[in-house]
Amino acid sequence: MARDTSLDQLLEDVALAGTIRVVAGDAVSGHLCGITEDSRIVEPGFLFIARSGFDHDGADHIEDAIDRGATAILALPEVASRVPPPVIGLAADDPGSAGGELALLWNGRPDRSLDLVGVTGTNGKTTVATLVRQILDRTLGRTGLLGTVEIHDGRSTKPARLTTPGRVALAGILGDMVDRSCRAAVMEVSSHALDQGRTAGLDFRVAVFTNLSGDHLDYHGSMERYGAAKASLFAGLRNDATAIVNLEDEAAGVMLGRCLANRIGIAPASFECDAVSEIAVVRHAVIDRSFDGMTLAITTPEGVRHEISVPLVGEHNAFNVTAAVTVAVALGASWEAALEVLPAIQAPRGRLQPVHQTIDDIRVFVDYAHTDDALVNVLAGVRPTVPPGADLLVVFGAGGDRDRSKRPRMMKAALEGADRVVVTSDNPRTENPAAIVAEIVSEATKAELERTICEVDRRTAIASTIAGAGPGDVLIIAGKGHEDYQIIGVDRVHFDDVEEAGAALARRRGRVGS
Numbered sequence: 001m002a003r004d005t006s007l008d009q010l011l012e013d014v015a016l017a018g019t020i021r022v023v024a025g026d027a028v029s030g031h032l033c034g035i036t037e038d039s040r041i042v043e044p045g046f047l048f049i050a051r052s053g054f055d056h057d058g059a060d061h062i063e064d065a066i067d068r069g070a071t072a073i074l075a076l077p078e079v080a081s082r083v084p085p086p087v088i089g090l091a092a093d094d095p096g097s098a099g100g101e102l103a104l105l106w107n108g109r110p111d112r113s114l115d116l117v118g119v120t121g122t123n124g125k126t127t128v129a130t131l132v133r134q135i136l137d138r139t140l141g142r143t144g145l146l147g148t149v150e151i152h153d154g155r156s157t158k159p160a161r162l163t164t165p166g167r168v169a170l171a172g173i174l175g176d177m178v179d180r181s182c183r184a185a186v187m188e189v190s191s192h193a194l195d196q197g198r199t200a201g202l203d204f205r206v207a208v209f210t211n212l213s214g215d216h217l218d219y220h221g222s223m224e225r226y227g228a229a230k231a232s233l234f235a236g237l238r239n240d241a242t243a244i245v246n247l248e249d250e251a252a253g254v255m256l257g258r259c260l261a262n263r264i265g266i267a268p269a270s271f272e273c274d275a276v277s278e279i280a281v282v283r284h285a286v287i288d289r290s291f292d293g294m295t296l297a298i299t300t301p302e303g304v305r306h307e308i309s310v311p312l313v314g315e316h317n318a319f320n321v322t323a324a325v326t327v328a329v330a331l332g333a334s335w336e337a338a339l340e341v342l343p344a345i346q347a348p349r350g351r352l353q354p355v356h357q358t359i360d361d362i363r364v365f366v367d368y369a370h371t372d373d374a375l376v377n378v379l380a381g382v383r384p385t386v387p388p389g390a391d392l393l394v395v396f397g398a399g400g401d402r403d404r405s406k407r408p409r410m411m412k413a414a415l416e417g418a419d420r421v422v423v424t425s426d427n428p429r430t431e432n433p434a435a436i437v438a439e440i441v442s443e444a445t446k447a448e449l450e451r452t453i454c455e456v457d458r459r460t461a462i463a464s465t466i467a468g469a470g471p472g473d474v475l476i477i478a479g480k481g482h483e484d485y486q487i488i489g490v491d492r493v494h495f496d497d498v499e500e501a502g503a504a505l506a507r508r509r510g511r512v513g514s
Helices: 007-013 059-067 095-106 127-141 169-180 191-195 225-234 252-256 317-330 337-340 372-387 408-418 434-441 456-466 498-514
Strands: 021-024 034-036 046-049 072-075 089-091 114-120 145-146 149-152 157-159 184-188 204-209 242-246 263-266 281-290 293-299 307-308 365-367 392-396 418-424 452-456 474-478 485-488 489-494
Touching: 007 021, 007 095, 034 095, 034 169, 034 263, 034 317, 046 059, 046 095, 072 095, 095 169, 114 127, 114 225, 114 456, 127 145, 127 184, 127 317, 127 337, 149 456, 157 184, 157 365, 184 307, 204 252, 204 317, 204 489, 225 252, 242 252, 242 317, 263 317, 281 307, 293 418, 307 337, 317 337, 372 392, 372 408, 372 474, 392 408, 434 498, 456 474, 456 498, 474 498
Parallel strands: 034 046, 046 072, 072 089, 114 184, 114 204, 145 184, 204 242, 242 263, 263 281, 365 474, 392 418, 392 474, 418 452
Antiparallel strands: 021 089, 145 149, 149 157, 281 293, 293 307, 485 489
């Protein structure tokens, strides 16, 4: 359906008889040129969906939407019936769900024209999704991406605001991808999005599970509920879809518990468990590694072994790469074609992103790792490349107004994985940054604190760590990755770890060369 139509035709075609009712005005007179849940972007001819959110109630913004020229308002019955003429009032018991269906229809049901790939998990979503887009783009055709870092509509990119947009915005983005001749779309699917039904009704051809570790417990309340939210993605797959899971993660069984799709496990070459004998397994092994990448062996379920060079650093990326290749094969690419792309792939911004130059005597990487499990993986992945006699250093913090339970766990992960630890501020939001740092180190022993520095100011922490590093040392600056800001109070202040590290390296370079 064209994205410019009469309201009565849209309501007739949506086949939601009784779900959406006209309770004010005349739908025949309504002509739509846009649908949104954000009153700030309403233009004349728009339908505004006044749904209840976690922080705001859309009903509070109806007047603003009408002032901006809204043709119609979709709201709860008691609210919609009070919409003043000539604006059309549409009533639904669940405006958010009904509005999402309307948005998909108005955008021509783009989810049915695209091979949809959903990637969920605590860590690794961005890397896997980014790699999938690159591989599919080069093997099967133009592919879009919705992720934490960016939205790629098949031709151009723009920064992302949420890992997974709301249903209305999501329908519009998918519609743009179809307009730009995309064959497929890969999206990161967050636990919040699954719990809030943002992807409800979407028909995923492939779903990927990366891992499950402690995060977002301030929202979900328990690991069981957190895991159940992610498992709902797999429970919703059709029989002819494909589920790809990390067999090393204990939650793999939870993901597959109610899944009726074809199942493929990803595991290291030496890994064994009961599930290995029940499903197809793709295996991976790192043969060689350096600061420039690794040589990876991937063995297909049929036992065919392939060796390929991959320009990604870190052992954890062995899974990410293997999962991405397996997605392409599940959608119809040959193993040979998918693997052939790997030497040219690029990691997403802020995921073990190198900041150093070849002339530098230390190595510095910026990474988004902001959970204890992510820190474990990143530090363990880089450790084998640290030169003998050199140290592995980490600078990290923890976000304010977020899951506080992970703070001591992150400190434990940093102490176990690194030789020296610098604890600093992340996005403190409305919390006291010094109090967050104190909570991070609260369970550390006296001996552990002897190899720990607490520096609340992130700029100073990065600069002093780089200045004080010894030749050959490797530094991971963790927590913010691609973010180019700090949230202090309610304000976003420009701050980019890559910029700060680059400037500090330049100063060090000048001193070393003088």
